[in-house]
Amino acid sequence: MDAAPFWTTKSLSEMNDEEWESLCDRCGKCCVLKIEDADTGEIHYTDVACQLLDCGKATCVNYAERKQTVPDCVSLTPENLSSLQWMPGSCAYRRLFEGRGLPEWHPLLTNDPDSTRKSPLVYCPRARSRQPILSIILPNGRRTERPDMSRTWWIMLILLTLLATLTIFNSEMGGPKKTWHLCKESLVTQVFTGACTLRFEGETTGS
Numbered sequence: 324m325d326a327a328p329f330w331t332t333k334s335l336s337e338m339n340d341e342e343w344e345s346l347c348d349r350c351g352k353c354c355v356l357k358i359e360d361a362d363t364g365e366i367h368y369t370d371v372a373c374q375l376l377d378c379g380k381a382t383c384v385n386y387a388e389r390k391q392t393v394p395d396c397v398s399l400t401p402e403n404l405s406s407l408q409w410m411p412g413s414c415a416y417r418r419l420f421e422g423r424g425l426p427e428w429h430p431l432l433t434n435d436p437d438s439t440r441k442s443p444l445v446y447c448p449r450a451r452s453r454q455p456i457l458s459i460i461l462p463n464g465r466r467t468e469r470p471d472m473s474r475t476w477w478i479m480l481i482l483l484t485l486l487a488t489l490t491i492f493n494s495e496m497g498g499p500k501k502t503w504h505l506c507k508e509s510l511v512t513q514v515f516t517g518a519c520t521l522r523f524e525g526e527t528t529g530s
Contacts, residue, residue: 330431335401335419346415348429348439349381353399357409366409381440 329342338346356371375392377384389396397407399416410417415425425432428442435441506519 328431330415330419330425335404335416345431346419348413348415348426350411350413350439351376351378351381352411352414353397354383359409364408368411 329338330346333342335343351372352368354373354376356369358367358369359365360367372378373383373393373396375383375385375389383389385392390398397403399407401420404410404416404420412418413426415429415431418424418426426442427433428438430436430438505521507522508516508518508520512518
């Protein structure tokens with residue numbers, strides 16, 4: 324007679340590391356940006372993923388050292404399960420914690436490591452970004468997450484610096500001095516092309 328599966332005879336705290344890790348069904352929901360509704364407490368899963376999530380395999384590309392790259396990555400333990408309300412209802416850890424057993428499509432039941440991806444609940448393939456995820460605390464005390472925008476700010480700074488440099492260069496080379504807000508063209512277009520179509524008749528751009 325075959326022995327009963329470990330998840331039916333052991334509590335979560337009694338499982339060894341190998342058993343604990345095997346409970347993860349690799350749905351990908353843990354590793355995407357989540358937004359909590361301030362009024363209802365409902366969790367919304369976005370399609371923005373952690374930078375370490377390999378959406379093709381729905382696995383972390385550096386799981387053992389993930390906290391060195393993403394310091395606020397949450398390590399799931401039997402002790403903190405009750406406080407992690409953002410865990411999806413289909414998650415094996417949450418289901419066992421709540422006494423509901425594993426879902427029928429779980430790899431431990433199907434013996435197919437790809438069975439989660441074949442189920443309608445898989446989320447990871449829809450995730451689009453690998454930007455770092457930062458946790459923030461909202462004014463009402465709730466916790467949410469957002470992508471790291473530092474790269475965007477650097478790009479904006481570089482573009483603004485380039486724009487200012489071109490403006491100075493144009494002035495030093497004796498180009499016409501234009502009052503940019505009087506022109507129909509954008510400031511970028513004016514700097515790069517020198518074009519300026521007056522918005523109203525009778526106005527001048529200066530010289």
